[in-house]
Amino acid sequence: MNMCLDCIPCFVRQAVDAVRLSGAPEEEQNRLMQRILQWLADIDLRLPPPAASQRIHRRLRALLPTDDPYFASKKHHNDLAARLVPSIRRRIAASHDPLAMAVRYAITGNIIDLGAKNNVGFGEIYSELQSAPMQPVFGDLNVFKEKLLRAQTILYLADNAGEIFFDRLLIEQLVHAKVTLAVRGAPVLNDATRSDARQARIDEIAQIIDNGSDAPGTLLDDCTEDFRRRFDEADLIIAKGQGNYESLSEAHREVFFLFRTKCPVISRHSGFSMGTYVAANRQSEPHTPGGGA
């Protein structure tokens, strides 16, 4: 999908966050923001949002005193998630449909998204996890479950740090398949990289690869040849989060998107209301909740 005017305030907010998190002195922060606004004035509004965001954050990192301003946030969310997952794992095991329940919790984890808002605290994550079992999943949960169970090879595109611990819980349900987890090729926003996947110990149950790109999404042309081959060959692609949806909503093959709608632009484009749990491919009807547990 292409960006629209509503994406611009969000890019500006992301830039303010990154500049703040970098620890640069205040005067320098102001100068940096002025430069970012100048760049934004020249940006091509026909790009998908992750391509615009990639350019902004790549340039920012070149100027900031750190090339990973979200490092501490990512560690914080990984630590938080690590404390929460053992009890969630038990809840999934006790459910009458563990696979559907694991899908729900994987979607819940998608609220840990510092691209969509600038702070996600323990209270918010905890209360979301309490409501997760009752959340209707919109899209095609039953079709998704069938495809999950039939697939022999699954390529799972991760989204954010912290969230990736909840992705692990879903991958734990997929013992019948060979799962490959793909993370970003370099730090951007709070998106998960290899280090986050290892912190979630996903290497014990799946192969971890990176896509070679520093976009907060999956821009296929910007990914490695190896990644693109796996993308073409996997029986099933699971794409987590809004950034992957923004970059793959018109992909040349079927992709199953799992995300929480957190911005009105995605909500309008996908047809799913704000705040909805979504498990859908391009054929899914947005207006009816899917079946499943």
Add this chain to the structure above:
Amino acid sequence: MNMCLDCIPCFVRQAVDAVRLSGAPEEEQNRLMQRILQWLADIDLRLPPPAASQRIHRRLRALLPTDDPYFASKKHHNDLAARLVPSIRRRIAASHDPLAMAVRYAITGNIIDLGAKNNVGFGEIYSELQSAPMQPVFGDLNVFKEKLLRAQTILYLADNAGEIFFDRLLIEQLVHAKVTLAVRGAPVLNDATRSDARQARIDEIAQIIDNGSDAPGTLLDDCTEDFRRRFDEADLIIAKGQGNYESLSEAHREVFFLFRTKCPVISRHSGFSMGTYVAANRQSEPHTPGGGA
């Protein structure tokens, strides 16, 4: 108060709204946004937010096909409020402390603020009005009520269209005093002008003046000499909304601010939590709810 980096995404969102509401063709909207981003890159970050906003919207209006992009929104909110106030007036009259209750509803009306967010619908206003009687008012409601009852001349600085109908309900309680209602000198955002004050029929119970300025706040240096004289001479100043707080928080005389905290910058500066009902002067302790009904 001065603006901070967090104000910039909000200015950009306001500009997107104004450009959209103007009805300019899409290609033209994109070009306009690019120009706005260029201006913003040059803006002086030491300005108070309403001064920055004033400059942006003044330049915008010069380029847009309309000099009042919020005209239809203001009419919509005035019509909505006109339908709601008769029942609110009865609730105030039936309260055991009508003055405190009228203050609460005047603060509730402050959610109709298209500077702070881009859409405020009937459902949101209606549900806020239901909860208004139970809302604790933070600051110094008792001190404010005493000052209201003692004042012989009151200058009431209005904020937004729609909201101004709820201001009328508070002014109706002030029959003992000579009340002057001041509106903006020209359209900016959805801020109330003379036409909105007349739609709320405030001319029947108070004198209406304008401050001569097109800032979404009260920048004294930018107001008429007549306004400044009244500002100095009134026994009591009531300043509605965040824009008036932003521009008068360091004023040379006492001002009583009535607003709902709707943005983290105001919340940090004033010390009142997000979403709080506030009736406070500069001496008020932010962390305890005031007394009153």
